Amino acid sequence: MAAKEPSPQTVLERCSNCERETEHTVSLEIRTEGSNPETDHYSREPYRLTRCLGCGTRRSQRMNNA
Numbered sequence: 001m002a003a004k005e006p007s008p009q010t011v012l013e014r015c016s017n018c019e020r021e022t023e024h025t026v027s028l029e030i031r032t033e034g035s036n037p038e039t040d041h042y043s044r045e046p047y048r049l050t051r052c053l054g055c056g057t058r059r060s061q062r063m064n065n066a
């Protein structure tokens, strides 16, 4: 039996640093953004944070920019 602990949720995504598809851990973060010049009120924006397991590069992407 493989004595490997269950890995966190990972996805295969292209890493611009590794220049290939690598496993990334994915997590979500809600960031409160204040003093938005457009809306002038606080908004909570969900971000998708990914971290390359190969090189450790982190990336954050705003979720709701459809």
Ligand SMILES: [Zn+2]
Binding pocket: 015, 016, 017, 018, 019, 022, 052, 053, 054, 055, 056, 057
């Ligand atoms: Zn990488």
